[in-house]
Amino acid sequence: MLIKKPADLRYSETTPKSVYMNRRKFLASVPAAALAGRELLSPSRGLATTKLPDLVKSPLSTDEKQNTLDQVTHYNNYYEFGTQKDQPAKYAANFKTDPWTVSVEGEVEKKRKFSMDEILKLAPLEERIYRHRCVERWSIVVPWIGYSLSALLKAVGPTSKAKYVAFETYWDLKQMPMATPERSGLQYPYVEGLRLDEAMHPLALLCVGMFGETLPPQDGAPVRLVVPWKYGFKSIKSIVKIKLVTSEPPTTWNISNAHEYGFYSNVNPNVDHPRWSQAKETRLPSPFANRPTQIFNGYGDQVASLYAGMDLKKNY
Template sequence: MKLSENFGILHIVPYTILPPWQLKESGVTSESAYWNRRHFLKSLVTVGIGASLIPLTGCNKSDKQLTALEATYKNLPSLKRLPTNPAFAKVDRPIADQAIASSYNNFYEYGGSKSIWPAAQALPTENWKVEVSGLVKNPKTYDLDDLKKFPLEERIYRFRCVEAWSMVLPWIGFPMRALIEAVEPTSAAKFVRFTSFYDPAITPGPGFHLGALPWPYTESLRLDEMANELAFFAVGIYGRELPKQHGAPIRAVLPWKYGFKGAKSIVKVEFVAEQPATYWHTLVANEYDYIANVNPKKPHPRWSQAREKFISTGPDLSWDWKETLPYNGYGEYVAKLYG
């Protein structure tokens, strides 16, 4: 299947043995269904920190708000119909509606509620640059055109928040391994640090006191985790470029880890020798550990991780209780990293 003119052709080896968490093609929501639910949009959610303990409640958004929300998606450039990697094409749960995924977000640079998508529109994405530096042979500053030269594909991944809610999302992007190959880390590089955009004039913060906040937001992986085939840089979702509330124009997606590990709006990628400090681990180390793999047997200090609220599609915003899977169901890909 061809990509757009600038991308060339992506060749994928056919995948015939499906992991147990995959299902038939019929289980994937069609693109035409994402927005065709005005009655459904009226039950979008506003929830703060600790969503694992707070019931989801409707907020009855006005038609004006809903039109603006829809426009943030429909006005984004299309990424055509990029190929879906067959190894990551199916999940045993439905894809979240675009309306839900676009309005139920954590992005603490812009506020502490889930309904931060209006505030996140202040993010300046023009002339975006990503500096890749540190212990590499080929340091480089990438612009968006450079990033899109990596072979883009769609991957349908589970998403599990540390707050014990989950979704399924259709990301578009490229494997982190491709960046590793391009910059060639030296033998001294053991970790990678991701730094998110921060400007105190634009990103006011969450609006609640947690002590001295360690801005900018940073996250980190071991180098072997970054090289795993699941580790992904997303530049799009639902067939278009990323909306700003999703972490435009590029974010990290790590489906076997809790969502806070996926840095949004990345401006710097540094390869380093020592484990770097990260945002939430610096603030509350006993609640947000560095590795942060999804683990149903390891409770958060304030709630259980054994089950999760899977946010579903339908005429009313609702959830289904699901049993949490080790590594969010991706153990066959990553368990060997932690043996």
């Protein structure tokens, strides 16, 4: 296999040392299709990601200080690749995301299987810098890339019976040996859900990248959801199935512990997790839990109306 390099650049200038010192491993981890692409060697620490060009800056972005790529790729909750935060970076490194299809089915006018290429071209890619708040009390700021999930849903046309959207993560024990109830305490495949009006909200992002490039595997490659006003576990990773349904779908953490993780799971300083207070949060990498949690993670102006008249303590 021949890798062409630009004449005026040397590998050492474009490639992190950790990559070229592990060339064999790196090659094994890069799908052939990506090798043929123009932007092969990303500046990101050993990640087999490719650059996403022509991004539109979104007005929905926050101007808060962003976390670093290193932080966002080495501190992950992705239980299929291990329950410790540093494990997904190691165990997802060779996760195969090409070819990839997302099946959209259920209560829709046009059932359809999307290839990743089709998903990348369905709507203009935007960079959206969102706050991301984990139920574990930490938060980060990430420059995601994608477009509103509503674009995809409109492409298939929900029927009048569709009331909820159910999502499912890829599940493959060969690639995800930790993804069993015995090894990580959850039922698989990982499933999540939104009410249709939540899913149609412009803030709900169908995400294909971050930091200007495609998603690294540990962050949910190749396509994930980002719902910034809800706790992080609602933002399901590595989606293979989206089904429009008539009633509230089961969700993984709710199955694991209904008392602690509700279907809605909106960020809310006034509704504590039964085992810890949600009043404050730690904005990583700060070591202090000293930042007041904002209702709906600061997106209340946009989304509070979705829950008008609802008791948020009951519908946690």
